[in-house]
Amino acid sequence: MASNLSKATVLRAVPVRCFSSGANHIPVSGVPNYCAEISKLQNGLKVVSTENCSPLARISILFKAGSRFENYETLGVTHVLRIAAGLSTQNATQFSIMRHIQQVGASLTCSTDREVISYTLEGTREAVKEASPFFAEVATKQVFRPWEISDNTDRLKLELKIRPYELRALDLLHKAAYRDRGLGNSLFIGKTKIGKISSETLQHYFCQHFVASKGTVAAVGFEHNDVLKFAEKLKIRESCDENCMKSTYTSGEARLEKGGNLTYIAMGKEGGRLIPSNEALVYGILQHVYGTKPGVPYGAGGCSVLARCVTSNVPSASVQAINANYSDSGLFGVLVCVPAANAGTAVSLVAKALSSTDITEADVKRGKAQLMRSMLSSLESGANIVENLGIQALFSDNALDAVGISNAIAGISPNDVIQAARKVASSKLSIASIGNLKTVPFLDELTC
Amino acid sequence: MSLGFVQRRFMSSALQKFAYNLSGFHKYGLMRDDVLFENDDVKEALRRIPQKVIDERNYRMLRAMQLSLQKEILPKEQWTKLEEDKLYLTPIVEQVIKERNEREEWEKDH
Numbered sequence: 001m002a003s004n005l006s007k008a009t010v011l012r013a014v015p016v017r018c019f020s021s022g023a024n025h026i027p028v029s030g031v032p033n034y035c036a037e038i039s040k041l042q043n044g045l046k047v048v049s050t051e052n053c054s055p056l057a058r059i060s061i062l063f064k065a066g067s068r069f070e071n072y073e074t075l076g077v078t079h080v081l082r083i084a085a086g087l088s089t090q091n092a093t094q095f096s097i098m099r100h101i102q103q104v105g106a107s108l109t110c111s112t113d114r115e116v117i118s119y120t121l122e123g124t125r126e127a128v129k130e131a132s133p134f135f136a137e138v139a140t141k142q143v144f145r146p147w148e149i150s151d152n153t154d155r156l157k158l159e160l161k162i163r164p165y166e167l168r169a170l171d172l173l174h175k176a177a178y179r180d181r182g183l184g185n186s187l188f189i190g191k192t193k194i195g196k197i198s199s200e201t202l203q204h205y206f207c208q209h210f211v212a213s214k215g216t217v218a219a220v221g222f223e224h225n226d227v228l229k230f231a232e233k234l235k236i237r238e239s240c241d242e243n244c245m246k247s248t249y250t251s252g253e254a255r256l257e258k259g260g261n262l263t264y265i266a267m268g269k270e271g272g273r274l275i276p277s278n279e280a281l282v283y284g285i286l287q288h289v290y291g292t293k294p295g296v297p298y299g300a301g302g303c304s305v306l307a308r309c310v311t312s313n314v315p316s317a318s319v320q321a322i323n324a325n326y327s328d329s330g331l332f333g334v335l336v337c338v339p340a341a342n343a344g345t346a347v348s349l350v351a352k353a354l355s356s357t358d359i360t361e362a363d364v365k366r367g368k369a370q371l372m373r374s375m376l377s378s379l380e381s382g383a384n385i386v387e388n389l390g391i392q393a394l395f396s397d398n399a400l401d402a403v404g405i406s407n408a409i410a411g412i413s414p415n416d417v418i419q420a421a422r423k424v425a426s427s428k429l430s431i432a433s434i435g436n437l438k439t440v441p442f443l444d445e446l447t448c
Numbered sequence: 449m450s451l452g453f454v455q456r457r458f459m460s461s462a463l464q465k466f467a468y469n470l471s472g473f474h475k476y477g478l479m480r481d482d483v484l485f486e487n488d489d490v491k492e493a494l495r496r497i498p499q500k501v502i503d504e505r506n507y508r509m510l511r512a513m514q515l516s517l518q519k520e521i522l523p524k525e526q527w528t529k530l531e532e533d534k535l536y537l538t539p540i541v542e543q544v545i546k547e548r549n550e551r552e553e554w555e556k557d558h
Contacts, residue, residue, distance in 0.1 A: 093547055145496075
């Protein structure tokens with residue numbers, strides 16, 4: 001016992017010393033060419049970690065348990081799971097989890113998307129070490145006490161109320177494109193399901209999906225061995241089977257009349273998958289070719305495809321390309337926000353733009369540069385690094401660092417992007433709209 | 449813990465039964481956990497048990513009050529027996545007290 005203790009302190013001393021002696025040379029956000037190590041435990045849990053010498057450390061536990069795994073009976077369960085992060089677990093009460101994590105100044109977050117549920121702890125190195133037992137409890141030893149769940153239903157209602165229309169349009173687009181199954185499931189619980197998700201349902205979902213073969217532990221700011229030890233101690237159940245229902249893209253439409261002056265329309269076609277990562281990057285470039293947020297304040301009229309085709313004709317429209325990559329499918333499209341009177345024109349122009357293949361090499365060059373910029377600036381933050389590493393490790397067997405990703409972007413040929421644009425153009429259109437739908441055409445009324 | 453220990457080690461089951469029968473509430477068809485004083489801990493514990501158990505508890509209490517008003521007791525075959533008197537609330541009250549102690553300990557130190 002004593003020998004173990006001294007070993008641990010020696011291990012702890014090393015990174016702390018590295019940091020303090022290198023404080024004058026290393027930027028606060030750490031070094032960009034961190035090299036990620038990845039390994040797999042016997043029970044199938046993947047562990048990925050990197051040391052970027054930043055004073056902030058982050059550790060994250062991810063499971064493939066997002067809303068696409070819900071079925072009709074359990075719709076909305078992931079939303080409740082997100083709310084339930086930090087409630088009492090097998091060995092710690094809600095009170096002690098909250099106080100211990102706050103006391104050391106760490107922060108614990110839980111986020112869910114359609115594929116993944118992730119729990120992340122961030123703080124200074126010392127804080128993360130001290131709070132990590134509580135973090136492990138929160139992510140892997142949940143018990144869903146009925147009274148605690150019912151105490152928190154008001155938070156569900158609040159989250160439903162504060163959803164912006166942009167978000168709801170995207171949610172509806174998934175619903176339309178994947179027909180209410182798998183990837184079509186909403187990220188939010190339905191109004192009629194509030195209070196109807198019992199703790200048995202939660203426990204069953206938890207046992208089914210929070211298993212070693214569907215999980216990954218990702219860490220930034222730790223030695224790989226330390227993270228391995230942490231992951232081994234988690235004792236996550238091994239799984240029996242991994243049956244993921246495949247989602248196939250089918251075109252469709254969804255409309256929600258809400259009145260008001262504005263219309264939010266999300267239009268999409270089948271896009272690229274998450275893996276191979278090249279495919280996701282090609283569609284990432286294509287997204288920038290079509291145009292995302294303006295790179296200059298108030299610079300709406302840019303040189304992007306959408307600016308050429310849509311904004312030049314309907315200046316009041318705000319348009320932005322969207323690109324969502326999932327493990328077996330993807331959505332590529334455009335999100336439009338426009339005054340209701342101009343919605344019809346904008347929609348038909350966007351539909352036309354989505355089926356054109358009029359992309360030049362200069363466009364691709366610009367798209368590449370913009371994607372590189374946005375990727376690198378997002379990977380400046382350790383929070384995004386840990387999320388990025390975790391997701392890469394979860395869906396493939398290698399994890400690229402920021403430098404690796406920018407090299408991969410540089411290596412993509414313009415022809416790949418033009419091919420992707422052709423594929424998008426030939427795919428069938430899905431359309432989802434919310435707000436004032438006075439002039440929004442139905443799917444079969446669009447001529448293209 | 450100590451009381452339970454004494455009960456288990458030194459109180460024969462016959463003596464326990466005798467003490468239980470002496471208490472009297474069983475003649476109204478009540479159970480031990482029905483006559484707990486409702487302080488904040490017990491109120492919190494009541495919130496945590498299933499509705500069915502609450503309904504049964506309320507029925508027993510209503511029946512006991514009705515009997516008391518009428519200055520009657522139940523027929524002997526309907527009295528609660530010690531073997532049938534399940535502690536449905538005590539474990540949860542203990543849990544609530546533990547949680548409260550944890551909170552109070554934390555407040556002392558921080």
